[in-house]
Amino acid sequence: MFVEATRSLTDLRTDARAIDVSIIMPCLDEAISLPHCIANAREALKRIEEQHGLFGEIVIADNGSTDGSQKIATDLGARVVPVARRGYGAALIGGGEGAYGRYLLMGDADGSYDFTNGVAMIGELLAGADLCMGSRFKGGIAPGAMPWKNRYIGNPVLTGILNLFFRSGISDAHCGLRAITRDCFAALGLSGSGMEFASEMVIKASLRDFRITEVPATLSIDLRDRAPHLRPWRDGWRHLRYLLMLSPTWLFGVPAVAVMGVSALILMVAIGFWLGIFQGETPFGVSWSIASGFLFTTGHLALLMAAAGHLHGVASGYRRLRPMMARMGRMLNLESMLTVGAIQMAASAAIFGATGWYWSSHGFVALPNSLPLVLAGILGATGAQTVFGGFLLAILAGHDARFLGGARRGGLLLTPDLGV
Numbered sequence: 001m002f003v004e005a006t007r008s009l010t011d012l013r014t015d016a017r018a019i020d021v022s023i024i025m026p027c028l029d030e031a032i033s034l035p036h037c038i039a040n041a042r043e044a045l046k047r048i049e050e051q052h053g054l055f056g057e058i059v060i061a062d063n064g065s066t067d068g069s070q071k072i073a074t075d076l077g078a079r080v081v082p083v084a085r086r087g088y089g090a091a092l093i094g095g096g097e098g099a100y101g102r103y104l105l106m107g108d109a110d111g112s113y114d115f116t117n118g119v120a121m122i123g124e125l126l127a128g129a130d131l132c133m134g135s136r137f138k139g140g141i142a143p144g145a146m147p148w149k150n151r152y153i154g155n156p157v158l159t160g161i162l163n164l165f166f167r168s169g170i171s172d173a174h175c176g177l178r179a180i181t182r183d184c185f186a187a188l189g190l191s192g193s194g195m196e197f198a199s200e201m202v203i204k205a206s207l208r209d210f211r212i213t214e215v216p217a218t219l220s221i222d223l224r225d226r227a228p229h230l231r232p233w234r235d236g237w238r239h240l241r242y243l244l245m246l247s248p249t250w251l252f253g254v255p256a257v258a259v260m261g262v263s264a265l266i267l268m269v270a271i272g273f274w275l276g277i278f279q280g281e282t283p284f285g286v287s288w289s290i291a292s293g294f295l296f297t298t299g300h301l302a303l304l305m306a307a308a309g310h311l312h313g314v315a316s317g318y319r320r321l322r323p324m325m326a327r328m329g330r331m332l333n334l335e336s337m338l339t340v341g342a343i344q345m346a347a348s349a350a351i352f353g354a355t356g357w358y359w360s361s362h363g364f365v366a367l368p369n370s371l372p373l374v375l376a377g378i379l380g381a382t383g384a385q386t387v388f389g390g391f392l393l394a395i396l397a398g399h400d401a402r403f404l405g406g407a408r409r410g411g412l413l414l415t416p417d418l419g420v
Contacts, residue, residue, distance in 0.1 A: 021048055021056035021122060022101030025109035026091035031067040033111040033223035034060070038076045044105075044115035048122050060109070061095025063087070089190070089197025096185050104185055107177040111223035112145060114177075120215045121179035130184040130210035131201065133170050134177035134217025141219045154236050161240070162199060165247040166206040170214050174198045174239070177217045184210050189318060195235040196242040203246050207319040246318075248309025252302040260299035266292035267375070274371050289374045297381040304389035311403055312396050321404070334401040337390030344383025351376035 023041045027034070038058055045056040058078040062070050063086055070080045083094030096104050103125050107113040117134060124132040141151065159173040176198070184205065192200040205212055244251045266284050270292075273282035284292070313319035325332065355372050359365075367373070393403045 018055055019057050019100035020054035021045065021103045021105060022059050022096075022099035023056060023105045023107070023115060023118070024059045024061055024092060024095040024099055025107060026063060026088055026095065027060045027065055027069050027073070027109045028063040028091070029065045029067040029069060030109040030224075031065070031069050031072055034069055034072050034109060035076060036111050036223060037107075037109050037115070038073065038078050040111075041107075041115045042077075044118050047116060047119045051119060052122055052126060054103070054122065057100060059095050059099050061091040061098070063091040085193060087193035087197075088195050089192040089200070090194075092197060093190050096182075096190075099182075102182050103179060104182060105177075105179045108222075112176070112220050114218050114220070117177060117215070117217045118179055121177075124213045124215060125179055125181055128211060129213040130181050131205045131212045132179045133172065133202065133212065133214045134175040135170070135172040135214050136175050136217055136219040137172050138214070139216030139218045142221055145219045145221045158199070158236065158239050158243070161243055162202065165243055165250050166203050168202050168206045168212060170202065170212060172214075172217075173202050175217055180205075187317075189316070192242065194238055196238045199239050199242050200246075203243070204318045207246070207313070209320065246313070248306045248313070252306035252309060256299040256302035256306060258299075259295040260303070263292040263296035263299065267296070270371055274369055286370045289371050293374045293378050293381075296378050297385070300382045301385050301389075304385060304392075308389070308393055308396055311393060315397060325404075332393075332403040334390045334394045334403075337386050337393070341383045341386035341390065344379045344386060348376045348378075348380030348383060351379070 023044065025037060025041070030037075038060075041058045045058070048054050048056055058073075060069070060073040060078045060080045061083050062073075062080050063083050070082075073080050081095050081098035083091045085094065092106055096106075103122055105115070105118040105121060107115055107118065113134075117139065121132040121134065136146070137155075146155075155172065155174055159171065162168055162173045163170065174195075178201070180201070187208065187210075188201065188204040190197065190200055190204070202212070266288055269278070270282055270284045270289050272278040273280075273284075307325075310319070310322065310325070314321045351372055355367070355376065359367060394401050397403045
């Protein structure tokens with residue numbers, strides 16, 4: 001059964017080891033729904049004890065309620081943890097930090113989730129999972145419980161993008177009912193204050209190769225007499241931008257490879273006609289050559305940003321270093337990039353110089369082909385980017401000329417990266 005009612009809250013605080021499971025609810029003015037949610041959470045803890053032999057507590061992570069939610073929670077036997085930083089994610093992070101349990105079961109305090117669905121989640125954690133997500137699409141959504149744009153557009157699209165970027169393999173990345181081990185919770189270093197917290201937990205667990213499982217969860221119409229805190233378009237954008245910020249490969253790397261590939265194709269064809277390898281009139285004249293130069297330099301910059309974003313994530317401890325970058329460890333340093341950049345800029349200066357000599361020796365008339373100047377511009381621009389990018393990577397590595405120095409301090413240097 002639930003921790004005996006005769007056992008005082010003071011006793012629990014002095015013997016935190018007795019708490020195995022903490023049910024955490026973020027709360028902001030939930031006086032109407034709290035009695036139902038706490039009673040439901042108490043039933044869930046009773047079943048957890050019966051099935052798994054674990055004791056638990058109920059933690060209300062209060063985000064500044066003004067409707068008496070704190071007193072209601074305390075009177076009903078829950079423990080209130082005040083969280084000053086505002087936001088859904090901030091409340092859950094504060095509640096997790098203040099909880100006593102080895103296993104944390106999180107769910108909203110609006111009556112929309114059934115905490116007894118969390119019994120199976122705790123079982124998954126006991127079986128070796130680090131994070132167990134609820135799936136409303138597998139468990140059932142009551143009519144009217146989720147707006148159609150969330151059910152058929154927002155959640156499927158954002159979950160699909162998350163699975164594409166991070167290979168999480170789950171069907172509902174934004175379910176508010178989820179369970180996580182304390183060790184995993186601490187290791188992830190979660191920081192999202194808003195609704196993007198839901199994505200952050202799954203993303204970082206995937207990047208760190210923690211074991212993620214999923215069980216069905218039901219969603220009911222909430223018990224509030226006011227509009228929910230969720231704002232679909234605003235919070236949807238916050239989720240999407242968070243997905244992009246944590247995936248430098250998709251944000252920078254994929255576009256970089258695409259535009260550099262197109263640019264290289266245009267330049268190779270143009271050079272082929274210029275050198276007489278291809279016969280006839282080139283399909284890529286001055287305009288296309290200039291456009292290809294823009295594409296190549298933009299792609300090169302994006303590629304440097306992809307490397308910077310990846311190494312920053314490794315140094316921060318929430319992602320694993322790619323094996324390819326680990327193998328290039330000795331080459332990834334400031335001096336190498338300065339050397340490459342200097343060679344590029346020297347080649348650019350040489351082409352500019354030769355072109356200037358040709359121009360002056362032919363009476364300063366218009367050049368017959370602008371391609372040499374385009375190539376010189378590409379070499380000069382990417383050379384400068386390489387030099388500046390080298391210093392940026394060194395700064396991100398903790399002012400270490402060896403770019404993997406920060407990765408070593410992050411402790412994830414040589415382990416394979418399963419995410420992007």
